Amino acid sequence: MKAIRFNRYGSPDVLSLEDVDLPAVGDDDVLVRVKAAAVSPLDVRTMTGTPYFMRLLCGLPRPKPIGLGGEMAGCVEAVGGNVTRFRPGDEVYGGRGMAPTARSAAFAEYASLPQDGMVAKKPANLSFEQAAAMPVSGLSALQALRDKGRIMPGHRVLVNGAGGGVGTFAVQLAKAYGAEVTGVCGTHNVDMVRSIGADHVVDYTRDDITGTGRRYDLMIDMAGNHLLPVIRRLLAPNGVLVAVGGPLKGMWIRPLLGPLKLLVLSPLIGQRLAPMMTKASGDDLDVLRRHAEAGKIAPVIDRTYALSAVPDAIRYLDKGHARGKVVITVS
Structure with missing residues (x-):
């Protein structure tokens, strides 16, 4: 072969x-x-x-x-x-x-x-x-929202990196769970992110997400382009950050420091900070299949x-x- x-x-x-x-x-x-x-x-x-x-x-x-x-x-x-x-x-x-x-x-x-x-x-x-x-992108979005983020109907969800592989699934799945979704992406993705169900779209090249005044119950972050104090200001007092991927800076230990910092800080504050590792799961692929066949994700x-x-x-x-x-x- x-x-x-x-x-x-x-x-x-x-x-x-x-x-x-x-x-x-x-x-x-x-x-x-x-x-x-x-x-x-x-x-x-x-x-x-x-x-x-x-x-x-x-x-x-x-x-x-x-x-x-x-x-x-x-x-x-x-x-x-x-x-x-x-x-x-x-x-x-x-x-x-x-x-x-x-x-x-x-x-x-x-x-x-x-x-x-x-x-x-x-x-x-x-x-x-x-x-x-x-498979991988869909599972990452599903597990970030459902397992790490504990998403509920009516939650205000911010998807940072909404135009990418995981982000496009996160927007659609969050809507399927009944959330109000804000997607952050570049100019060339604004119309697409809106078309897949985002209630609000922020073009990060033109607008500062931190200047909208909105606070979110859950943030799914693929981009990793904001400092933690900025992210905490975006979250509601009991809000949740789920960090999925993002840029890996450094070749040795430094890429591990970000997730470690979230794990150490999370028990000390009211907000929950959760790094994400996607789990291989045939059962969760069946969940995605049902969502796709119901027309909720594409x-x-x-x-x-x-x-x-x-x-x-x-x-x-x-x-x-x-x-x-x-x-x-x-x-």
Whole structure:
């Protein structure tokens, strides 16, 4: 099969499209013929091995023989002897989450996933390209709002970074939960963010979100572009900040200091400050599927690329201006 591989850390120039063996399929695994995949910031971090703690997962001093791609959609080609949840021909979506192994990498014609891992039936009303855009970004938004943010109907929710992969899902899911949603994004995303349901849209290139006078019950922050004292002024006295990703400054310990600071400070104040780590969950993929089939969420896709053009797709995503998701059409 064809698959993207890399043998050293670096820029997208280290990636190559190679002929490799089909992934092994264990007794509890499903073999998926990948139809589409999606690019995420995790692919950039895996490829570059930065911040350097990523190399504890991906290999020291060089990457293990791994592929890239954590989100996919496709058809079940074969199943292991113990598999009961899926059968050949099923249309599924999911991915590998944080586990960097070659057999589950999405930038390939086939991938092998455990049936109890991050895989579920594909939403029937979505194309493979749309479904591939959902797993990691959709789970991040869902778990940030529901689990970390404890969202309730009527909450005032601020989504900082509303035009990106996680942000577009966060806006739609917050509306599905009955919240009043304000999205913060750049000028080129204002109309799109409004079209997916935001009640208010703030263009950060023209307006200062801190000058609106509004305070929020919940802030989902993907951008990480405000100091903590500023964020606390945006939150209601008992408001919640959920920090999802954001820029990683520094190569060693510094990227870990921000989440650690939130964890230390949160018990000392009335507001709750929660860093976010997305959990791989097939059950939560089923939640997203139901939302999608009910018409409450729909992926926003900026561009699509062929499998051979994965390096170009990663370069584009890494510029930081993608609208929603960047998708790879595999077969």
